[in-house]
Amino acid sequence: MRYMTAGESHGPQLTAIVDGVPAGLQISEESINADLARRQAGYGRGGRQKIETDTVRIASGVRFGRTLGSPITLIVENHDWPNWTERMAAFGEPPADLKREVTPRPGHADLVGALKIGSDDCRDVLERASARETAARVAAAGIARELLADLGVEVFSYVVSIGAAKMHEKDPMLSAPDYKPLEIEISDVRCPNEAAADAMRAEIDKARELGESLGGTFRVVARGLVPGLGGYATADERLTSRVGAALFSIPAIKGVEFGLGFEASRLPGSHVHDEIKLDPSAGFVRASNNAGGLEGGMSTGMPLIATCAMKPIPTLMTPLQTIDLDTLEPAEASKERSDVCAVPACAVVAEGEMAFVLANAYLEKFGHDNMADIRENIAAYKQRLKTVAR
Numbered sequence: 001m002r003y004m005t006a007g008e009s010h011g012p013q014l015t016a017i018v019d020g021v022p023a024g025l026q027i028s029e030e031s032i033n034a035d036l037a038r039r040q041a042g043y044g045r046g047g048r049q050k051i052e053t054d055t056v057r058i059a060s061g062v063r064f065g066r067t068l069g070s071p072i073t074l075i076v077e078n079h080d081w082p083n084w085t086e087r088m089a090a091f092g093e094p095p096a097d098l099k100r101e102v103t104p105r106p107g108h109a110d111l112v113g114a115l116k117i118g119s120d121d122c123r124d125v126l127e128r129a130s131a132r133e134t135a136a137r138v139a140a141a142g143i144a145r146e147l148l149a150d151l152g153v154e155v156f157s158y159v160v161s162i163g164a165a166k167m168h169e170k171d172p173m174l175s176a177p178d179y180k181p182l183e184i185e186i187s188d189v190r191c192p193n194e195a196a197a198d199a200m201r202a203e204i205d206k207a208r209e210l211g212e213s214l215g216g217t218f219r220v221v222a223r224g225l226v227p228g229l230g231g232y233a234t235a236d237e238r239l240t241s242r243v244g245a246a247l248f249s250i251p252a253i254k255g256v257e258f259g260l261g262f263e264a265s266r267l268p269g270s271h272v273h274d275e276i277k278l279d280p281s282a283g284f285v286r287a288s289n290n291a292g293g294l295e296g297g298m299s300t301g302m303p304l305i306a307t308c309a310m311k312p313i314p315t316l317m318t319p320l321q322t323i324d325l326d327t328l329e330p331a332e333a334s335k336e337r338s339d340v341c342a343v344p345a346c347a348v349v350a351e352g353e354m355a356f357v358l359a360n361a362y363l364e365k366f367g368h369d370n371m372a373d374i375r376e377n378i379a380a381y382k383q384r385l386k387t388v389a390r
């Protein structure tokens with residue numbers, strides 16, 4: 001399965017095409033729309049989300065609610081487009097009063113992108129580099145989430161910190177999988193701990209007043225996985241690198257850790273590795289999950305847990321210094337309408353990225369033509385694992 005997205009932030013629409021989806025998978029527009037709404041939500045979001053109510057239109061690959069095995073086209077319209085028809089027109093001359101973007105924001109793709117493509121208007125770059133594109137990713141990932149749900153796998157996320165406000169967890173590798181997704185969804189900062197959520201909102205309020213922006217960290221958890229997804233034999237099979245690459249593909253992600261992550265490098269081996277036990281009904285289990293569900297580039301069957309760090313959004317209402325690309329003189333960076341903090345939204349995007357990789361790993365191991373065959377193959381595999389454990 002793979003996806004490709006197209007569309008500018010202020011163009012008519014975002015489009016995603018997903019191909020390689022098995023036939024016979026039940027798809028619900030409502031679930032994809034719910035994910036799109038979750039991506040739009042969050043304390044600290046900017047004015048654009050008041051304009052948009054992202055909903056998906058499926059234009060191919062699905063018939064009577066089930067996938068056909070052919071490429072699926074998903075369209076999310078930009079409701080802001082009527083305000084941009086002249087400035088973002090596909091054809092014709094630029095309007096006489098067009099304001100080019102010539103004061104690149106430090107931290108955004110503006111400068112390097114404009115240098116790379118040889119443009120004198122950073123808008124040519126920022127329209128695509130904008131995190132608006134992640135709405136199309138979430139729609140595409142909705143297909144992967146449906147597939148995983150069918151196979152009993154759930155992917156969810158929660159926010160651990162925003163700026164200096166942090167939720168303290170005693171042993172997150174054990175507690176993370178037990179959070180109730182509903183408790184996370186009702187929090188506008190996606191944090192299941194109320195005191196920490198209050199502190200996060202206060203951080204965002206303070207940042208807004210100062211014309212600042214804030215990043216943070218969040219965890220993405222997948223539970224219900226079979227062991228043995230991915231592979232140990234070649235670099236491109238390893239689930240660690242594949243999930244890592246997918247998470248790093250999200251704009252603003254600066255760090256990804258699996259399980260204990262960097263902390264594992266500071267501890268002796270006996271405090272890090274997860275002891276193996278044999279449970280008469282569950283088979284091979286682990287006493288802990290410091291590995292975060294990955295060993296040797298494969299899923300262990302324990303919850304897969306990744307922690308991601310997002311940098312603060314580059315658009316600052318109290319701007320940093322830059323160089324004006326027309327005058328080559330020092331200037332203040334552009335102030336676009338933007339978010340103060342988009343960490344909760346980013347966590348939803350990351351769920352989708354992880355889901356997409358995991359769905360692919362299932363298809364590789366269990367077939368990819370139709371859901372009935374895949375389910376049968378998984379049942380046979382689970383049966384074999386039970387026999388080994390006996």
Ligand code: EPS
Nearest residue numbers: 009046048129130131132313337338339
């Ligand atoms: C976003 C839409 C954008 C920004 C934001 C994310 O809309 P607009 O530019 O019209 O306000 O709000 O984009 C960025 C943070 C960025 O760096 O480009 C969205 O839908 O997520």
